[in-house]
């Protein structure tokens with residue numbers, strides 16, 4: 553089964569799709585499923601409207617919290633086999649404001665040290681404006697994703713990203729490439745400036761403050777470049793990363809998901825498959841059986857539009873999906 557297989561094979565799994573289709577529920581369930589089978593899993597929300605916390609009825613923030621620990625069965629999300637006692641599910645909700653502030657601070661330090669003193673006020677002004685622009689938000693978020701992927705791949709068997717609705721995510725996926733090129737450009741310019749500066753001063757001594765400053769800038773830029781290159785490599789590696797599009801079995805979501813798949817693939821991200829969520833039951837009365845027939849027709853057109861992709865259907869569960877136990881019930885479906 554698609555999600556089960558992917559959760560055991562890849563290291564990074566992105567869940568994307570339109571608003572309200574079940575990204576958070578699916579991301580949580582697949583993450584829990586992997587943790588129950590002995591995996592160390594990190595669940596990350598990059599959606600500013602974070603809802604992992606609402607779903608799990610837990611306060612989650614920008615610091616990692618543990619939602620499930622097989623050893624103590626914390627959270628009541630279901631029993632596990634003895635050989636799965638390593639399993640743990642941690643979660644973090646990336647705080648966009650905090651991320652933007654940290655990002656702008658770092659860029660500001662870099663810029664200020666590159667600019668002459670009398671331009672610092674302009675730099676600050678520019679940064680204040682930048683802090684409010686959507687581009688800054690995206691690059692800060694991307695930097696945080698890159699940071700999480702870089703720092704957590706060793707500690708976790710799987711990182712599951714619950715992403716913000718559609719278009720935004722596809723743009724974000726195209727960014728590592730742009731950011732790498734941008735940082736490369738800055739580094740090349742630094743190289744020239746450094747050589748020029750050293751020639752003018754005819755010195756390149758360790759105790760020279762200008763030399764030290766240049767080294768600092770170079771270190772920041774190099775670190776960022778390595779981070780983006782790493783993210784780009786992970787995103788493009790089928791064996792390590794997959795993007796799963798979640799949708800509901802309706803006409804418009806089918807068409808929009810086909811668009812999203814095209815967008816992602818043109819950004820160099822392989823789409824690992826499709827999850828059709830909330831399929832009506834066949835055995836719960838005529839009304840729902842009729843709906844189901846209609847929904848299956850939409851699933852068929854989805855398969856026609858995207859014949860290369862595996863499709864997994866997930867049934868509509870009765871009742872509200874709230875709390876660890878409910879996530880556990882959804883995770884049972886992947887077992």
Ligand SMILES: Nc1ncnc2c1ncn2[C@@H]1O[C@H](COP(=O)(O)OP(=O)(O)OP(=O)(O)O)[C@@H](O)[C@H]1O
Pocket residue numbers: 570571572573574575576577578599603717829830866867868869870871872873874
């Ligand atoms: N298989 C299912 N059976 C029943 N209810 C479901 C199922 N999957 C999701 N839901 C319900 O559908 C609603 C939307 O789910 P969810 O919050 O996971 O979607 P989302 O794509 O993350 O939404 P958003 O775009 O707002 O973040 C929730 O109320 C959830 O409880």
Ligand SMILES: [Mg+2]
Pocket residue numbers: 575576577599603714
């Ligand atoms: Mg959500």
